[in-house]
Amino acid sequence: MNGIPLLFIAALLLFSGCTSPNESTPIPPAPNGNGNGATIIEVQLKNIAFNPGTLTVNQGDTIRFTNMDGFAHDIFIHTEGNEFFTDSQTEPGEIVEVTMTQKGTFTLDCVRHAPGMTGTIIVN
Ligand SMILES: [Cu+2]
DSSP states (O other): OOHHHHHHHHHHHHHHHHTSOOOOOOOOOOOOSSOOSOOEEEEEEOSSSEESSEEEEOTTOEEEEEEOSSSOEEEEEEETTEEEEEEEEEOTTOEEEEEOOSOEEEEEEOGGGTTTOEEEEEEO
16 A cells, blocks of 8 residues: 555655746836826917927827917918818917827928918927
8 A cells, every 4th residue: 555655755746846936026117217208398389480390209298389479370280191180270378289199290380371380390
């Protein structure tokens, strides 16, 4: 009747083999150093111009347009043949926020003051 002790020893060996700590504790991914925190970029609509007229932002950033003039403008952000955003009537003092979710080079126009009231937004 040696069967049971042998099985017991075999089971112990198997068990001890399996429990050798082979798995390391997973390390949580480090948080991104320079932010996915969205940045807000200020653009003024002033004296029939966008100021600044050319801006470079990161994907996910928000552009905050403020109409400083005493009359309405509009905001049309587009690429060739592709409208990204339109605010057709931006009243005096109005603030319009646009989050740039797509990468690319966009043209910024105020249609009612075209040509001349234009700009460029580069989204990286
Ligand atoms: Cu305008």
